[in-house]
Amino acid sequence: xxxxxxxxxxxxxxxxxxxxxxxxxxxxxxxxxxxxxxxxxxxxxxxxxxxxxxxxxxxxxxxxxxxxxxxxxxxxxxxxxxxxxxxxxxxxxxxxxxxxxxx
Amino acid sequence: xxxxxxxxxxxxxxxxxxxxxxxxxxxxxxxxxxxxxxxxxxxxxxxxxxxxxxxxxxxxxxxxxxxxxxxxxxxxxxxxxxxxxxxxxxxxxxxxxxxxxxxxxxxxxxxxxxxxxxxxxxxxxxxxxxxxxxxxxxxxxxxxxxxxxxxxxxxxxxxxxxxxxxxxxxxxxxxxxxxxxxxxxxxxxxxxxxxxxxxxxxxxxxxxxxxxxxxxxxxxxxxxxxxxxxxxxxxxxxxxxxxxxxxxxxxxxxxxxxxxxxxxxxxxxxxxxxxxxxxxxxxxxxxxxxxxxxxxxxxxxxxxxxxxxxxxxxxxxxxxxxxxxxxxxxxxxxxxxxxxxxxxxxxxxxxxxxxxxxxxxxxxxxxxxxxxxxxxxxxxxxxxxxxxxxxxxxxxxxxxxxxxxxxxxx
Numbered sequence: 001x002x003x004x005x006x007x008x009x010x011x012x013x014x015x016x017x018x019x020x021x022x023x024x025x026x027x028x029x030x031x032x033x034x035x036x037x038x039x040x041x042x043x044x045x046x047x048x049x050x051x052x053x054x055x056x057x058x059x060x061x062x063x064x065x066x067x068x069x070x071x072x073x074x075x076x077x078x079x080x081x082x083x084x085x086x087x088x089x090x091x092x093x094x095x096x097x098x099x100x101x102x103x
Numbered sequence: 104x105x106x107x108x109x110x111x112x113x114x115x116x117x118x119x120x121x122x123x124x125x126x127x128x129x130x131x132x133x134x135x136x137x138x139x140x141x142x143x144x145x146x147x148x149x150x151x152x153x154x155x156x157x158x159x160x161x162x163x164x165x166x167x168x169x170x171x172x173x174x175x176x177x178x179x180x181x182x183x184x185x186x187x188x189x190x191x192x193x194x195x196x197x198x199x200x201x202x203x204x205x206x207x208x209x210x211x212x213x214x215x216x217x218x219x220x221x222x223x224x225x226x227x228x229x230x231x232x233x234x235x236x237x238x239x240x241x242x243x244x245x246x247x248x249x250x251x252x253x254x255x256x257x258x259x260x261x262x263x264x265x266x267x268x269x270x271x272x273x274x275x276x277x278x279x280x281x282x283x284x285x286x287x288x289x290x291x292x293x294x295x296x297x298x299x300x301x302x303x304x305x306x307x308x309x310x311x312x313x314x315x316x317x318x319x320x321x322x323x324x325x326x327x328x329x330x331x332x333x334x335x336x337x338x339x340x341x342x343x344x345x346x347x348x349x350x351x352x353x354x355x356x357x358x359x360x361x362x363x364x365x366x367x368x369x370x371x372x373x374x375x376x377x378x379x380x381x382x383x384x385x386x387x388x389x390x391x392x393x394x395x396x397x398x399x400x401x402x403x404x405x406x407x408x409x410x411x412x413x414x415x416x417x418x419x420x421x422x423x424x425x426x427x428x429x430x431x432x433x434x435x436x437x438x439x440x441x442x443x444x445x446x447x448x449x450x451x452x453x454x455x456x457x458x459x460x461x462x463x464x465x466x467x468x469x470x471x472x473x474x475x476x477x478x479x480x481x482x483x484x485x486x487x488x489x490x491x492x493x494x495x496x497x498x499x500x501x502x503x504x505x506x507x508x509x510x511x512x513x
Contacts, residue, residue, distance in 0.1 A: 061398070064295075064325060065259060066369060075325070079339040085297060085323045 006031040024095030032093045049094045056096040104133045108201035112138035115392025115406040116207035117169045121496035122414040124171040139180035149238040153245050154278045169494045184364040186385045208358035210393040216354040219329035229349045250287030251347030257294045262355045263401040270439040276316040277441030291319040302455035372396035378428035380413045399432040408433045411504045433506040437482035445478035451506040462501040464510025
């Protein structure tokens with residue numbers, strides 16, 4: 001479905017995840033983070049977003065455990081930066097699919 | 104003589120031994136299967152043991168009874184796979200060469216991954232039901248339980264049989280009702296997921312059942328540790344869940360052999376092509392069942408469908424033909440809902456579980472995603488099918504390897 005956000009029309013699924021990563025940009029990330037009640041995206045947020053996008057491009061499945069071991073952020077801080085379901089929020093802001101942490 | 108080596112004589116490995124025994128030219132190929140254990144456990148039985156529905160002897164039989172005569176059972180422990188040398192090094196010092204390796208080493212619980220989980224309360228008030236020992240110890244604790252907070256918990260995904268903890272909660276409701284003490288037991292279902300299950304339509308149906316049975320639900324719970332003295336779980340956001348009896352599904356990991364061999368991911372699952380079941384790194388290595396990292400359920404039904412496809416692909420590989428990319432992630436699971444009823448779900452990589460009829464479109468007799476006694480009878484009948492048909496690699500009538508879309512209400 002179409003969604004208009006920060007002046008652009010993008011494709012999202014029924015849960016609000018971008019279905020076409022090429023439509024993502026930083027303004028969209030900021031707008032989604034507001035919707036997710038994250039007031040500000042600091043340098044650490046962006047570092048995590050970059051890491052998630054990088055993993056997505058390499059088709060590496062994501063999990064909180066893996067992110068905790070990545071050296072980018074520890075699990076506690078990940079929860080502090082993206083409260084209440086950090087992985088599902090961070091992936092939504094990063095414009096990549098919700099991890100199918102399965103099955 | 105060329106050699107096929109199967110690692111693991113559990114559900115997946117045993118099925119594969121039986122399939123290959125029928126299909127492979129014995130003048131050219133020798134088939135060996137390695138497992139250091141003596142006993143084969145019917146793992147779906149671990150769900151029923153705590154509720155006194157099954158006895159221990161219902162779910163244990165000797166491994167050797169299910170390995171066909173044409174296959175050589177090696178009752179020793181493997182230490183390390185040397186994939187570049189095409190060799191398996193054994194604990195006793197033997198080195199076994201292979202031309203084709205099939206890894207079916209499954210997955211196991213790793214309670215030590217969470218601080219405090221394997222602490223002083225382990226198998227006192229904190230239990231797993233994913234091992235025979237855990238399930239049996241839990242049976243005794245359930246018999247003695249005088250009431251209080253029963254918490255059913257999933258640590259992290261993926262886990263073997265992802266519906267089992269829900270079934271445990273449903274059966275507990277039924278069990279304590281039957282003992283006329285349901286009013287003394289508060290049952291809470293705690294999960295790291297955002298809902299009762301991973302797929303939307305099944306989550307809706309299952310959440311409804313949780314409500315109906317007065318089972319409380321706590322979602323998005325990322326456990327950090329267990330406080331054994333205070334008997335509570337604490338998550339990364341500081342939320343606390345107190346328990347008198349905790350039934351947890353610890354982190355699931357693949358076999359330590361993968362870690363020793365440098366062949367697994369961070370949970371020891373092996374990177375595997377999800378359509379062909381071939382290792383992503385070594386062409387002569389194939390992975391079957393819970394040991395792989397493919398995004399399908401870790402369940403016996405999945406291993407059963409995989410085994411049929413992998414058998415074909417091994418034959419293609421032997422003849423130097425291209426492998427078939429035909430595994431669709433098909434899973435077919437009964438979900439016990441208590442009071443003698445069950446649900447049935449049938450799904451694959453691309454289609455979530457929905458309502459409909461099974462196995463005959465429009466007829467049934469089984470109904471998908473709806474509670475019925477017929478489904479429960481199906482689940483109980485499955486134990487017989489498991490020992491007598493499934494392990495022997497006999498095709499189960501009317502149940503196709505690829506999921507059928509007809510008869511389903513997408």
